[in-house]
Amino acid sequence: MSLALESPHLQSAASLTQADSALPLSEAYAEILPHGLLRGQVVVCHGVAAYSIALGLVERAVTVGSWLAVVDLEQVSPEAIAEFGIPLHRVIGVTTGDDPANVLSAVFDGFDVVLIPAHRYRGALARRISQRIRAKGVTLIVIDDADEVGVRDAVSLGDVALIGSDMHWEGIGWGVGRLLARHLTVSATGRRSPRPLRSEMQLPAAVDVRVGQINDVASDVDDDIAGATVDDDEEYRWRLRVV
Amino acid sequence: MAASGGVTSSVPRVLTLWCPEWPVRAVAPIDGPLIVFDQHRVVAACAIAREAGVRTGDRKRVALRTCPNATVVPRDYVAEVQSFERVVSAVADIIPLVELLEPGSLCLDMRGPTRYFGGEHFVVDHVRSVVATQLGEEIPIGIGVADGRAASAIAARRSGFTGHQVIVEPGRTAAAFTTMSLRWFHAIGEMSIDLVELFERLGINTVSDLAALDERDVLGRFGLPGVRAYRVATGADERPLSSITPSQLPERERRFDEPLLTVTPVVFTARELASELVHELSIEGLVCTRMTVTAETEHSERSERHWYRSEGFTAAAIVDRVRWQLDSWVNEPSSVSAGVIVIRISITSVRPDDGVQHGFWGGASEADGRASRAVARLVTLCGPEGVRVPLPIGGRLPEDRYGWFPATVVDGDHHVDVLAPWPGSVVRPAPVIVPTSEVRIEVVNDRGESVGVSGRGEMTSDPVCVVIGGRSHRVVAWAGPWPLIERWWDERRRRRLARLQVVLEDGSAHLLAVEHQRWHLMGTHG
Numbered sequence: 001m002s003l004a005l006e007s008p009h010l011q012s013a014a015s016l017t018q019a020d021s022a023l024p025l026s027e028a029y030a031e032i033l034p035h036g037l038l039r040g041q042v043v044v045c046h047g048v049a050a051y052s053i054a055l056g057l058v059e060r061a062v063t064v065g066s067w068l069a070v071v072d073l074e075q076v077s078p079e080a081i082a083e084f085g086i087p088l089h090r091v092i093g094v095t096t097g098d099d100p101a102n103v104l105s106a107v108f109d110g111f112d113v114v115l116i117p118a119h120r121y122r123g124a125l126a127r128r129i130s131q132r133i134r135a136k137g138v139t140l141i142v143i144d145d146a147d148e149v150g151v152r153d154a155v156s157l158g159d160v161a162l163i164g165s166d167m168h169w170e171g172i173g174w175g176v177g178r179l180l181a182r183h184l185t186v187s188a189t190g191r192r193s194p195r196p197l198r199s200e201m202q203l204p205a206a207v208d209v210r211v212g213q214i215n216d217v218a219s220d221v222d223d224d225i226a227g228a229t230v231d232d233d234e235e236y237r238w239r240l241r242v243v
Numbered sequence: 244m245a246a247s248g249g250v251t252s253s254v255p256r257v258l259t260l261w262c263p264e265w266p267v268r269a270v271a272p273i274d275g276p277l278i279v280f281d282q283h284r285v286v287a288a289c290a291i292a293r294e295a296g297v298r299t300g301d302r303k304r305v306a307l308r309t310c311p312n313a314t315v316v317p318r319d320y321v322a323e324v325q326s327f328e329r330v331v332s333a334v335a336d337i338i339p340l341v342e343l344l345e346p347g348s349l350c351l352d353m354r355g356p357t358r359y360f361g362g363e364h365f366v367v368d369h370v371r372s373v374v375a376t377q378l379g380e381e382i383p384i385g386i387g388v389a390d391g392r393a394a395s396a397i398a399a400r401r402s403g404f405t406g407h408q409v410i411v412e413p414g415r416t417a418a419a420f421t422t423m424s425l426r427w428f429h430a431i432g433e434m435s436i437d438l439v440e441l442f443e444r445l446g447i448n449t450v451s452d453l454a455a456l457d458e459r460d461v462l463g464r465f466g467l468p469g470v471r472a473y474r475v476a477t478g479a480d481e482r483p484l485s486s487i488t489p490s491q492l493p494e495r496e497r498r499f500d501e502p503l504l505t506v507t508p509v510v511f512t513a514r515e516l517a518s519e520l521v522h523e524l525s526i527e528g529l530v531c532t533r534m535t536v537t538a539e540t541e542h543s544e545r546s547e548r549h550w551y552r553s554e555g556f557t558a559a560a561i562v563d564r565v566r567w568q569l570d571s572w573v574n575e576p577s578s579v580s581a582g583v584i585v586i587r588i589s590i591t592s593v594r595p596d597d598g599v600q601h602g603f604w605g606g607a608s609e610a611d612g613r614a615s616r617a618v619a620r621l622v623t624l625c626g627p628e629g630v631r632v633p634l635p636i637g638g639r640l641p642e643d644r645y646g647w648f649p650a651t652v653v654d655g656d657h658h659v660d661v662l663a664p665w666p667g668s669v670v671r672p673a674p675v676i677v678p679t680s681e682v683r684i685e686v687v688n689d690r691g692e693s694v695g696v697s698g699r700g701e702m703t704s705d706p707v708c709v710v711i712g713g714r715s716h717r718v719v720a721w722a723g724p725w726p727l728i729e730r731w732w733d734e735r736r737r738r739r740l741a742r743l744q745v746v747l748e749d750g751s752a753h754l755l756a757v758e759h760q761r762w763h764l765m766g767t768h769g
Contacts (some may be wrong), residue, residue, distance in 0.1 A: 077677040096629075
């Protein structure tokens with residue numbers, strides 16, 4: 001009995017309630033956010049890679065069935081969202097217009113993960129928003145790509161702050177090559193973790209063409225078997241036959 | 244009596260009146276083709292649009308491609324019920340106990356009228372003449388008589404297309420409909436489109452194909468919905484008779500101390516009554532299929548209508564019908580002179596609830612339902628332009644490849660296709676931020692001169708600095724240029740540009756483009 005429960009594909013009933021309060025994360029993020037992507041939490045992404053960090057953060061949650069609202073961020077390219085592995089049919093873009101408070105509460109009613117720009121999360125509105133998201137169990141991700149924001153400010157803004165550093169682009173030189181991949185170190189600072197946790201990652205995550213195709217199908221499978229993660233290539237092929 | 248004499252059957256004879264394309268009739272007549280939509284699907288179209296190839300159930304985009312100059316109107320149930328009201332009252336004047344199925348369709352029990360008028364043909368003639376007086380001779384109507392509601396609904400559909408009345412002799416349902424497509428079962432609400440398509444994939448296309456099967460096999464393979472379809476196909480009663488007497492059926496009434504002068508609070512009360520009734524029935528495992536809604540005013544004016552729905556009434560469906568009925572009642576001239584004091588909903592027929600089996604996997608999850616409700620609410624808050632979904636378009640430049648489209652013009656159940664390869668586009672990774680309006684920039688060399696791209700596709704000198712929004716950033720790496728000439732044959736849409744990737748000192752990477760000797764920011768890897 002205990003042997004069976006050690007299998008990664010089986011979950012005990014107790015772990016289900018845990019999973020309910022946190023949204024799943026990809027491995028690289030799980031290192032810096034050991035409690036998972038908690039519902040009712042505000043995560044602020046900083047720096048020049050803020051958008052990529054935010055998209056990488058929500059990828060797993062949206063893949064397994066949560067819906068993503070992208071609020072007042074018309075400039076975000078759907079192509080990039082898709083490249084991060086996020087299924088576009090669970091993404092909605094919203095423009096709040098003159099009445100952000102009302103529109104945002106309607107957004108919180110329907111979506112698990114919400115992306116907003118920092119200028120929408122300020123002052124009185126921010127206080128109202130943080131009450132609402134705690135009540136509704138929404139994860140709010142604030143994108144703050146303004147330059148020169150200290151980590152100290154960041155913590156006061158949200159529960160967790162993510163910032164990228166040691167950014168390095170692979171494949172490009174002086175007049176040669178092209179952009180291939182971005183490597184960076186993402187560090188998380190939060191109220192719960194005084195010492196920042198760091199993780200090196202590639203954003204968007206590397207995709208081998210062959211595995212990429214398999215991944216597309218596998219992500220559909222994941223819709224069905226919510227939460228189950230399979231790393232093994234052999235396992236993928238087995239599941240594909242089942243589908 | 245000739246038609247029904249001598250045959251003893253538990254299945255009641257039913258007459259169904261069906262007005263084809265009723266949603267179109269409810270709209271004020273206009274020149275040119277007209278299509279009525281509900282939830283992005285065609286529900287009705289005028290004759291011109293039908294000629295062009297528009298079919299019921301088409302997606303909005305498909306329909307507009309088939310018939311591009313059509314006027315598009317959203318479905319308005321209240322207007323439909325209201326315009327159908329004169330037909331209902333005209334029929335109710337000669338035969339009481341008319342049951343409304345939906346706007347444009349009603350049915351009645353033939354037992355009494357057949358006796359009274361001396362035969363089914365006479366009843367049909369009478370109904371046809373009173374409806375024709377109301378609507379005019381040129382409007383097509385379908386009248387069908389058969390065993391049971393479902394068969395008579397199909398008969399009415401067939402009659403609507405042929406223009407002749409269809410009377411199916413008792414016990415001959417299967418024989419009469421042998422060659423008819425199973426899609427009719429979907430049209431009359433007896434079968435889900437999924438089940439129809441499943442039957443079609445298995446080669447069961449017509450009513451006779453289905454009737455030829457064994458009932459036990461149908462139950463084993465297709466479950467209760469399959470058996471219902473089978474019973475309709477073989478002409479047996481679609482629902483076994485229930486042993487509950489009408490007096491045991493629940494009824495809810497609410498009297499208002501203060502007469503209500505607007506419809507909304509009455510509907511609000513009806514919502515309460517409806518959920519009480521549905522809850523009470525669901526405890527017994529029952530669902531309501533027929534009900535009577537009665538409203539009375541202070542001056543004893545009265546509106547009473549019987550409603551039938553074969554798939555059963557949910558609380559929301561009851562409330563919808565109450566609203567339709569009340570709206571059309573109060574909008575009728577000289578029908579109401581005082582406030583409403585009583586609203587009553589009586590259940591007159593029930594059946595065991597088959598329940599709805601949710602998919603084991605796949606299908607819509609709870610989160611999907613919540614999101615689509617939120618989208619509907621957001622559209623009313625922000626307007627149709629404020630709520631958008633991402634969709635691929637196709638092209639070589641980041642701004643062309645994907646776009647945000649208003650959620651209202653996209654089908655709710657859309658699935659995003661993968662973009663075809665576009666030779667000449669900059670490959671993965673795509674820029675995350677694509678400016679919505681043009682951002683002018685400067686690209687300069689080590690002498691502070693503007694850098695260009697020659698006609699041969701070479702940089703005139705190395706880019707050293709990029710000026711974005713008045714601030715200068717040093718370039719640490721660059722690649723390109725990649726020239727692109729698009730649509731050279733089109734005067735207005737032709738583009739000739741060269742693209743350049745740069746990495747700046749803060750680690751950010753950008754895609755720049757030079758077009759007509761001017762640089763602009765095409766995207767940022769944010």
